Amino acid sequence: MKKFYIFFLLIFLVQITFGQTFSSDKLSKHVHYLASEELEGRALGTAGKDKATSYILDHFQSAGLQPFFPSYKQEFDLKVNLAWVKATNVVGLVEGSDPALKQEYIVLGAHYDHLGRTKDRKDYYPGADDNASGVATLLELASYYGKPENRPKRSMIFIAFDAEESGLYGSKYFVDHVSADTLGQIKAMFSFDMVGMLSKNGGLGLKGIGTLADGKELAHKHARELQVKNVSSMIEMRTDTDPFGRRGIPAIHVFTGSKSPYHKPADKADLLDYPGMEKVAQYTADLVDDLAAQPEIAAINRMEEKRGKEGTHYQRxxxxxxxxxxxxxxxxxxxxxxxxxxxxxxxxxxxxxxxxxxxxxxxxxxxxxxxxxxxxxxxxxxxxxxxxxxxxxxxxxxxxxxxxxxxxxxxxxxxxxxxxxxxxxxxxxxxxxxxxxxxxxxxxxxxxxxxxxxxxxxxxxxxxxxxxxxxxxx
Structure with a gap:
């Protein structure tokens, strides 16, 4: 009988150890590095931002993602004040498992740039919540979907956007330079921008989920351990969802509110709610798994009309x-x-x-x-x-x-x-x-x-x- 109890105790411990999909410790590790002084606030044209680029690229590779373009890097030139700097989106792909549905895509994205050092150069903007939290969540989702047993039916594009703080230039560049055929096969986009304050916010915002025909029902279906808020059909204009929404693509801002010291040097890694970030990652994986397995992903009429007309990626x-x-x-x-x-x-x-x-x-x-x-x-x-x-x-x-x-x-x-x-x-x-x-x-x-x-x-x-x-x- 004693051996019987020991056997079931071992099974229980194995389930705890290996059944945990996401880890708050891993999320914390990502955030603490990205928000560290070594990266100096990840501003455009700095060595710190280039280190963040390399960190994300290395993680995409180790997670088993393939480059979406010939390279993981999608580089473009951007003028900041009087200088031209090189900006870089990091883009990876998980190919879907269904022979037909893998031609369609779901995009998961997060911007990784921030504000750099203060004007007096004595301090820097860590950008822990904005947006090391979103990047950390993206990286752990990449690790999850990169495992063969977790491959969804549809293909997944993972994008770490650059130059969001300068005017959404990274996401704009992606939608403007990906092929029209590919853009037409993107069925939904999720942007993780400031997801480190779940407990303080009292729930998770999903602005834009209502642009999916069954988005609101899907949002509530998987909300077991957290409350979902703002499940509207309005697409957020101040983050990387906007360029996708303008092309008629349902775009969802995953957001735990402006509860951190927004755009201040005090936005540090120690302030974030890592167990809450773990819940956000798990919730998103459950929702995306469900969405990716649907026979058809339909958008509401307003979005379909934008997508169906030639050249309506701009707001008329x-x-x-x-x-x-x-x-x-x-x-x-x-x-x-x-x-x-x-x-x-x-x-x-x-x-x-x-x-x-x-x-x-x-x-x-x-x-x-x-x-x-x-x-x-x-x-x-x-x-x-x-x-x-x-x-x-x-x-x-x-x-x-x-x-x-x-x-x-x-x-x-x-x-x-x-x-x-x-x-x-x-x-x-x-x-x-x-x-x-x-x-x-x-x-x-x-x-x-x-x-x-x-x-x-x-x-x-x-x-x-x-x-x-x-x-x-x-």
């Missing part, structure tokens, strides 16, 4: 709130002097329709104030301005077009002016300028010039202006 229609501040003046073309410039401002809404990846039409509705200095003090006008511009470019762009303004009131010094007499109530003119777009934000430098004098009769006085405009795209 956007709108936002805009505000501009600058100066204006009035040029007295028939006189020997010009009015001195004064304050100009505008604010309102902006609508953009992109009919080509590089071309769009922008329509704005603005309340406009412009003024200049006159002999009586300040000459000012207020009205409704409607600019219409053709834009060329995306991140950096140029634009030109025309505007119409209907003026509501005007003053010269303390005197209110009447549009029934000599002052022109309507104005047509030209817009032109350059702009920069970063995710949801636009900054534009633009000039305006009227085609007509502000007076119906009398001296020819031409209105001009210069604005710096800021737009937040909703």
């Amino acid at each position: 229609f956007t709108y936002g709130l805009t505000f501009g501040l600058g100066s204006s003046r009035h040029l007295y073309k028939d006189e020997f002097y010009d009015a001195k410039s004064d304050v100009a401002a505008s604010g309102g809404v902006r609508f953009q329709y992109r009919f080509h990846p590089q071309f769009s039409l922008n329509l704005e509705g603005l309340y406009n104030y412009n003024s200049s200095q006159s002999a009586q003090g300040t000459f000012s006008r207020e009205g409704i301005m409607v600019p219409l511009n053709l834009q060329f470019g995306t991140n950096f762009y140029v634009f030109a077009g025309g505007y119409y303004t209907h003026y509501l009131k005007a003053k010269n010094g303390d005197q209110k002016l009447d549009f029934k007499d000599n002052l022109r109530e309507q104005e047509w003119g030209a817009n032109y300028g350059v702009g920069i777009n970063y995710m949801r934000y636009d900054i534009r430098f633009q000039g305006t010039r009227g085609f007509q004098s502000i007076y119906k009769n009398g001296p020819k006085v031409m209105p001009t202006g210069f604005y710096i405009s800021f737009t937040y795209n909703l």
Whole structure:
């Protein structure tokens, strides 16, 4: 009888030892190295970031992943301030076990770059939660799926993205440079970005899981040891899910909240919840195993429509709130002097329709104030301005077009002016300028010039202006 109990005790111990799929100790080891001072915050163009690249590549190889491209490295050049630096995505493949379904892919990704050293160079940004936690989870999932007994029916692409902090450049580069056939066979994408604070967050966020037709049901089905939150069909724009979502690919942000010292030197490895990360890894493996085995992975209609149309990887229609501040003046073309410039401002809404990846039409509705200095003090006008511009470019762009303004009131010094007499109530003119777009934000430098004098009769006085405009795209 004693031997019988010893036998079952040994079986129990073996199950504990070998039945544990993921290890908090291994997750902790990854994070402590990636967030260490040796890697100096993993900033672009630094030796520390290159060490992180090598660490991830070595792990992909040892886990049994094959290179997705001819090499594990997908390199591209990126301009940071005035210097060009080499950025590197690390991409590995686990081929599916089903002869037919292995032609389809599920992507698991996490960005590994961070902010580097502080400005005074005395400290560094460890980026333990953001995003050594996501990379550690990705590496352990690579080890899991790299084992022959865990191969899913569909193929798995593992991507450690570079240059996320600079503007999602790594994930953008991947979707822009993988073949159209391959991109069309990517059925879902999961991005692990900040997954180290499960207990503090009270659950796991899965924003975007609702873009899968049965995503919400799938999310709750496997939530045995943790609570799932934010199972919406909105794709997160501030992480690597965004470029995939814009191509009509269901993209899920796996996230335990901004509970760590976000983008601060205090985001250190000792603060993370490693048992919680173990639960996140196990939960994701269960969910992905289920998803990869389905006869068909279907997206909701909105995503299918994006995927089904040629070239709809860009968002066709956007709108936002805009505000501009600058100066204006009035040029007295028939006189020997010009009015001195004064304050100009505008604010309102902006609508953009992109009919080509590089071309769009922008329509704005603005309340406009412009003024200049006159002999009586300040000459000012207020009205409704409607600019219409053709834009060329995306991140950096140029634009030109025309505007119409209907003026509501005007003053010269303390005197209110009447549009029934000599002052022109309507104005047509030209817009032109350059702009920069970063995710949801636009900054534009633009000039305006009227085609007509502000007076119906009398001296020819031409209105001009210069604005710096800021737009937040909703």
